[in-house]
Amino acid sequence: MKSERRSELLFNVLMNGVAPIVAILIAFAIGGIVIISLGTNPLAFFSRMFSLNFGTLRGVSQMIYRATPYFFTAMALSFAFKAGLFNIGAEGQMFIGGLALAWVGFTFTWLPFPILFVLCLIAGFLGGALWGAIPGYLKVKRGAHEVITTIMLNFIAIALVQYLVQNHFMNPEWGIPHTPSVAEGAYAPSLDKIIPWFPSGTRANIMFLVAIILAGLTLVLLNRTKLGYEIRATGLNPNSAEYAGINISSRTVMTMAISGGFAGMATANFILGPGSHYFLKSEYGGIGFSGIAVGLLGRNNPLGIILAAILFGFLENGALGVQLYFPNVPRQIVEIMQAIILIVLVIVLELARKFLKRLQKRG
Amino acid sequence: MAENTRSEKAPDPLIRMEGITKRFPGVLASDSVDFSVQEGEIHALVGENGAGKTTLMKILYGIYSKDTGQIYFEDEPVDIEDPKAANEFGIGMVHQHFMLVPPLSVVDNITLGSEIAHRGILDREEGKKRIQELASDIGFDIDPEARIEELSVGVRQRIEILKVLFREAEVLILDEPTAVLTPQEVESLYEILNNLQEQGKTIIFITHKLNEVMDLADRVTVMRDGKEVGTKEIENTSKKELANMMVGREVLLRVEKKEAELGEELIRTENLTVTNDEGKEIVNDISFSIQEGEVFGIAGVQGNGQTELIEALTGIDEFSSGTVEVQESDLTNADGREIREEGIGHIPEDRLDRGMITDFTVTENFVLGYHTFERYSNRLFLKLREMDAHAEEAVEEFDIKTPSIKTLAESLSGGNQQKLIVARELSQQPKLLVAAQPTRGIDVGAIEFVHERLMEERARGKGLLLVSSELDEIISLSDRIAVIYEGEFTGIFDADETSKEELGVYMTGSKRQDEEKVRRKALNQVSLRE
Ligand SMILES: Nc1ncnc2c1ncn2[C@@H]1O[C@H](COP(=O)(O)OP(=O)(O)O)[C@@H](O)[C@H]1O
Ligand SMILES: [Mg+2]
Secondary structure (H helix, E strand, O other), rough: OOHHHHHHHHHHHHHHHHHHOOOOOOOOHHHHHHHHHHHOHOOOOOOOOHHHHOHHHHHHHHHHHHHEEEEHHHHHHHHHOOOOOOOOOOHHHHHHHHHHHHHHHHHHOOOOOOOOHHHHHHHHHHHHHHHHHHHHHHHHHOOOOHHHHHHHHHHHHHHHHHHHHHHHOOOHHHHHOOOOOHHHOOOOOOOHHHOOOOOOOOOEEEEHHHHHHHHHHHHHHHHHEHHHHHHHHHHHHHHHHHOOOOOOHHHHHHHHHHHHHHEEEEEEEEOOOOOOOOHHHHHHHOOOHHHHHHHHOOOEEEHHHHHHHHHHHHHHHHHHOOOOOOOOOOOOHHHOOOOOOOHHHHHHHHHHHHHHHHHHHHH | OOOOOOOOOOOOEEEEEEEEEEEOOOEEEEEEEEEEEOOOOEEEEEEOOOOOOOHHHHHOOOOOOEEEEEEEOOOOOEEOOOOOHHHHHHHHEEEOOOOOOOOOOOHHHHOOOHHHHHHHOEOHHHHHHHHHHHHHOOOOOOOOOOOOHOOOHHHHHHHHHHHHOOOOOOEEEOOOOOOOHHHHHHHHHHHHHHHHHHOOOEEEEEEHHHHHHHHHOOEEEEEOOOOEEEEEHHOOOHHHHHHHHHHHHOOOOOOOOOOOOOOOEEEEEEEEEEEOOOEEEEEEEEEEEEOOEEEEEEEEEOOOOOOHHHHHHOOOOOOOEEEEOOEEEEOOOHHHHHHOOEEEOOOOOOOHHHHHOOOEEEEHHHHHOOOOOOOOOOOEOOOOOHHHHHHHHHHHOOOOOOOOOEHHHHHHOOHHHHHHHHHHHHHHHOOEEEEEEOOOOHHHHHHHHHHHHHHHHHOOEEEEEEEEEHHHHHHHOOEEEEEEEEEEEEEEEHHHHHHHHHHHHHEEEEEEOOOOHHHHHHOOOOOOOO
């Protein structure tokens, strides 16, 4: 049965390797055309972007800082995906989780590091989990489709967070609505404290490692535990899961909660990491939505997600830096490219699937 | 033969396929196969799953390209490159999986790709008229404006046939047309095919059910492992011979059933009722008991409450009233896990949508439902090594054909998927096994295997609740048989003293035994003879 393994390999290479890379290349090509039309040399533009990110360890570090939150929101998408659920609500879950973790950080100020830090992460997770569990519950009890409810809950979360910050947590004199700063016990150590050769003075912090550890734990959870087995069974075939005595309602709610929990920790990178240390809503908009693209580009697999998140970090960090050199190219070029990646990816995947089918047919 | 002077000479075949070979990566799906069809005949093509029937026909229909070999149409060598070319020779095919567009109407589905147009303007009415004519020619009514998604499987199949006729096919290939049909629908398909034959059409009919071959075909070709084993006239062959040809060895079509050795009462259910969402009783006041070493069969036309009864019994659904006792312990509306822990196994009727998860590996499917057992997991973690070891043993013992235990169940053949489910349930050594349609849609060899294993369980003193719509199966495996009709038992019989005909009468509700007597017989309180 070698041929079977060969065709499985082909499937993996095409769907998980070739398709994302083609999508990325096409996005760069289209981005390049837009840049040409703005009267700039795209090669110069992209090579500047590349050297800004990879030219120095500081660049790498900044890129990692930008990539980290995407890693969390993409994991939220992918985890739900494993259970057959489409969680479009990472944005809202991220806001609720973010406010929850900030609140713990500026409320229990007397607690030392790492207790307060860990409590903040837990609060972020729980806040996101709560916001994720609601659509799970609505699906189970009322049959409401999670795509619809998660989208609606995004709007509610955004409004709720705005309201709470402006009316309860904010000092009116600050001008910009944000919460008080978290206490020092909640600070996430920057990466150079942990990795000696890392450059100091950048904002990359331990949350990147937390994300990697969580991704590893997720793999263990899904593939080696009873709960993971049940979650996958529920996602792949709820009827058979029901036959197997699995409580599919509870598994659905739990999956959405864990998924939301991941999204809920996304902003810890900004709030607990080096920087302003408070919850500033306007800074995080879109990270939840982009997580959908990152998760799909990473093909719902942890290694793929790291790479995809780093690509998004690369684009974002590059866009910030490259403006100095090419002021006539707006930094929104990056958002265009991110969107193109997603659209092209969906198309290429579909083409690859068709191609594989044809191949099978012709033997 | 010399004495054959019935006609001057045998008519030349309409289609002749010679030395057809087709290799897929790793399998020789068609190994220099010769196959020919006479004009106007119904020709059955039989063989176990994976024998290469579909492949051969897809080559004839131009879907697959052949590696070597030649096709002759009316003795002319022809090249059939694609289905369009096949259509030009008047060949049409109804696939195993329907290819209709559910939201579109019957007319639009049938005319799709062959629309009638005048000067570029679609003439839908004309198409509609032709379809109605075609339909009434072969004896059925059809609403051309109905949307496909509103129609039953049986009707959808007719649409597929019409689609082929609309393209003026003279040769119809039907790939396992009865696999998806209820017994009644099968009957009306027979009628349609007979009508088509009367109109002079030629029909190639793929199946692995020998009864259908004997009922319908003029000639039959048997395939095994990609080879053609032989072609027979129906008058000159028997089910037994065909079964042996298909499997390549002697097959027992009848199960060997030893004298029953009954033990203690295993399960006792009383006044079981299941109501649906509208409050209607789907299962209505059913009581029965099963003893050790006994097979209690429930016969009935699909949709008379069997599924609901079994699902409530095994923890998937719930009874609205009634009690279930298994050796003193109350298992009324127990959940799936408690049921399994009590030693009740369940082979569900829907293999793919209940019995297994096709995207799980063989191992993962092997523990489905038992994954919470101490054998396969502790509080948090699965015991992957034990799971693999047990799955490996079961694959060996139950002769499940799979490349490895890491293979996804979706790539197993239907028969092997079923064996995997049977292996899982029997490996847990249940004291009571609930088996619903345990041999539906699997081939002769696998059927024989499953039957033998079930009888072994009976001989070991296990109890069996068997639900099947195959009356042959029910009669040959069961000790007592209850007939279910509209959620009620209409009669209880001794399997040795009843017949398909008798059960059939009770299955349609045209006759009933006395209600109280049925109850007492089902509960083993009086002997069946009374
Ligand atoms: N498209 C394909 N690619 C690879 N193998 C195939 C393909 N189609 C059929 N096969 C293999 O060819 C063999 C014959 O299959 P098939 O013709 O479908 O059998 P049948 O219709 O008699 O059940 C099987 O081993 C099957 O797995
Ligand atoms: Mg087939």
